[in-house]
Amino acid sequence: MPQISLTVNGKPVSATVEARTLLVELLRDKLHLTGTHVGCDTSQCGACTVQVDGMSVKSCTMLAVQAEGASVLTIEGLVNADGSLHPMQAMFREHHALQCGYCTPGMVMSAIDLVETHPEGLSEEQIRHGLEGNLCRCTGYHNIVKAIAAAWPLMHNKALPVAAE
Amino acid sequence: MYDFTYAKPASLADAAKALGGDVEAKALAGGMTFIPVLKQRLNKPSTVIDLGALGLSGIKVEGNKLIIGAMTTHGTVAASTEVNKAIPALADLASNIGDRQVRYRGTIGGSLANNDPSACYPSAVLALGATIKTNERTISADDYFQGMFTTALNPGEIITEVHFSIPEKAAYAKFANPASRYAMVGVFVAKTTAGVRVAITGAGQNGVFRHAAFEAALAKSFTPDALNGIATPVDEMNADIHGSAAYRAHLVGVMAKRAVAAAQ
Numbered sequence: 447m448p449q450i451s452l453t454v455n456g457k458p459v460s461a462t463v464e465a466r467t468l469l470v471e472l473l474r475d476k477l478h479l480t481g482t483h484v485g486c487d488t489s490q491c492g493a494c495t496v497q498v499d500g501m502s503v504k505s506c507t508m509l510a511v512q513a514e515g516a517s518v519l520t521i522e523g524l525v526n527a528d529g530s531l532h533p534m535q536a537m538f539r540e541h542h543a544l545q546c547g548y549c550t551p552g553m554v555m556s557a558i559d560l561v562e563t564h565p566e567g568l569s570e571e572q573i574r575h576g577l578e579g580n581l582c583r584c585t586g587y588h589n590i591v592k593a594i595a596a597a598w599p600l601m602h603n604k605a606l607p608v609a610a611e
Numbered sequence: 612m613y614d615f616t617y618a619k620p621a622s623l624a625d626a627a628k629a630l631g632g633d634v635e636a637k638a639l640a641g642g643m644t645f646i647p648v649l650k651q652r653l654n655k656p657s658t659v660i661d662l663g664a665l666g667l668s669g670i671k672v673e674g675n676k677l678i679i680g681a682m683t684t685h686g687t688v689a690a691s692t693e694v695n696k697a698i699p700a701l702a703d704l705a706s707n708i709g710d711r712q713v714r715y716r717g718t719i720g721g722s723l724a725n726n727d728p729s730a731c732y733p734s735a736v737l738a739l740g741a742t743i744k745t746n747e748r749t750i751s752a753d754d755y756f757q758g759m760f761t762t763a764l765n766p767g768e769i770i771t772e773v774h775f776s777i778p779e780k781a782a783y784a785k786f787a788n789p790a791s792r793y794a795m796v797g798v799f800v801a802k803t804t805a806g807v808r809v810a811i812t813g814a815g816q817n818g819v820f821r822h823a824a825f826e827a828a829l830a831k832s833f834t835p836d837a838l839n840g841i842a843t844p845v846d847e848m849n850a851d852i853h854g855s856a857a858y859r860a861h862l863v864g865v866m867a868k869r870a871v872a873a874a875q
Contacts, residue, residue, distance in 0.1 A: 448617055465617035465659065466649070489647045490790070492712060501686075501715040507646045508716070511617050512661065556711065578792065579710025 450514045454479070455523030463510045470494045470505035472513075473520060481521035481551050485581070492580035495552035496520045502559035504579070521551035524558075533600035534558050534593070543593035545584040556580050557594045561601050568598055612649045619661040623769065627746050629660050631767030638662055638769065640682060640721030643713050667720065667771055672697055675777050681720025681770040689714065698739070700781035700799070700874070704731050707785060709792050720770040726818060728759045728849065729793035733819035735783060736773060737810035738799035744772040759818040778803045780833070782874035784866040786813075788853055795854055796862040800870040806830050809867060814859045816849050825867055833875075835868035 451460045454477060461476055473479045473496070482505060485493030489507040496505045497519040524532040531539070534554050544550045560576040561568065568576075573591050582590065620626040630636050635657035639645055648654050667682035670691050677697040679688060688694050689706035708714055708722075708731050722732040723743065736743070736752045743750045746769045755763045764770070778801040785797040794813030801808050807829040809822045828837045843863040848856035 464614055466612040466614045468612075468646075468650075487650065489643070489650075492710070495712060502712050503715055504712045506650075507643060507712075509617070509642070509646070509659075511619075512642070512663070560711070576711055579712040 448511050450511055452513050452515060453517040455518070455520060461510070465509070465511055467510040468506055469496070469498075469503075469508045469510050469513050469518070472510040473505060473518070479520050479522050483548055483551055485548060485552075490579075490581065491549065491552070492556060493549050493552040495555045495580065497555055497559060500559070500562075502556045502579075519555070521554060524554070532558070534561070534597045537593040537597040537600070538590070541589045541593040541596060543585065543589040549580060549582045553577070553580050553582065553590055557590075557597065558601075561594065561598050564598075565602055568595065570595070613652060613655045615656050616658040617661065618658055619664050621664050623665050623667075623746050623771070626660055626662060626665060627767055627769055629658065630769070633657055634766060636660055638724070640724070641684060641717040642721075643709065643717035644721070644725050644727065662720075662769065665769075668718075670694060672777075677701075677775040677777055679719055679773050679775070681723075681772060682718050683720075684715060685709070685717050685719070686711070686714035688719065697777045698775060698781060700783050700801075701735055701739075701775065704735055704783040704785075704799070707731070707787070707792070719773055723755075723773065724762065724764060724770055726756060726760055726762050727793070728815065728818040729788075729791075729795075729797075729813040731783070731785065731794055731797055731812060734794075734797050734799035734810040734812040736775075737819050737821060738801040738808045739775050739778060739781065740801075740803070740805075740808060741776070742774045743770055744774060745770050749774075756819050759816075761818070776803065780874040782870045782872075784870035784873060786862050786866055796859055796866050798863065798866040798870045800829065800867065800874055802829075802833055802874065807833060809870075811863055811867075814843075814848055814863050816847055820847075822863070822867070829871065833871065835871045838864060838868050838871070 483493040485491035494506040498516050637656035639659050639661045667680045669680040671678050685705040685708045694702040722730050741752050781801040783799045786795045796814045797812040799810050809825040812819045824841050843860040845856045845860045848859040850856040
């Protein structure tokens with residue numbers, strides 16, 4: 447079976463996996479990082495979103511062997527050393543951007559990438575378009591959009607040029 | 612998913628050899644269709660050949676040609692200053708494929724090799740009269756697409772680049788399925804010195820196709836109104852739970868007009 451080495455949340459990891467092992471299976475079943483969820487079987491819901499080399503990807507639609515040498519960031523890797531929340535997590539809490547919470551880890555990972563890749567600002571429309579790969583069945587998205595807009599100035603350390611709502 | 616052997620060759624020759632020597636081996640590009648297919652156990656490859664280490668990604672402009680490497684992701688095409696300058700319609704098309712996560716991994720070569728009848732890229736490649744370069748030869752778009760999920764590629768043949776001639780005007784208009792973001796109907800129009808080409812994806816029973824009646828009308832007058840009263844044959848349209856053949860035939864006209872308007 448293939449041997450792989452990668453970095454997960456800043457720590458080096460080596461594992462023996464089957465070629466067919468999905469990245470999400472490596473994270474959840476072998477590394478016990480169960481914050482990354484599986485919400486569908488069809489690569490559509492985005493609950494399994496993690497960052498691979500800074501890009502948000504659906505870990506249910508990537509083989510673990512494809513992550514060889516990569517740096518993977520999961521929801522568990524966001525918390526600061528002092529235990530305080532990442533600004534995106536803090537704003538999800540502040541704006542009540544979750545109800546059941548199942549989609550939340552994927553939403554947060556996707557939203558962080560969205561904010562990081564838009565240093566020029568983010569309109570509400572851009573946020574909604576940017577969340578097309580993440581499905582939420584209970585919030586109606588409004589508070590998620592608000593939370594992401596509120597996290598933008600915190601992550602870029604300045605006022606948001608275009609108000610999201 | 613059935614288990615398989617995984618290989619990530621470092622050269623095109625090794626990849627072609629691995630694919631050519633085993634009819635049950637399959638190539639893996641971005642995996643945005645192939646991995647879901649594997650998860651559903653709809654395919655049982657002996658070996659999965661990962662094309663990720665062949666150096667096939669990149670974008671360049673040479674003269675009047677825009678050249679995109681086969682492993683270039685949709686996100687890279689959408690964000691590329693070269694593509695936005697040379698063929699903005701192509702960047703726009705790429706920016707609306709799937710979702711952000713899919714665009715980070717899905718590739719132009721993978722999309723063309725799969726030739727899903729609802730994929731966006733085939734319409735651009737056919738309307739722009741692009742050529743598809745492989746490890747064996749160069750194939751014109753008119754010869755390449757041979758029906759739903761069917762292409763001119765030989766077993767073991769690997770797409771390396773797609774060469775687009777830069778048009779005078781072009782635009783893509785997609786009516787997306789609200790769940791999958793695949794095209795219910797997608798229309799790519801391109802006006803070049805050689806004439807007008809219109810390619811339709813998502814609608815036809817046999818995959819992407821050119822619309823000769825639209826092309827003739829637009830060659831005379833490149834305006835949305837030029838398409839008034841030109842019917843699209845209903846019996847050649849696809850029908851499924853998302854839309855009937857008549858609905859799709861109607862949408863073809865609507866989206867074609869929107870594309871022509873956007874290309875002005």
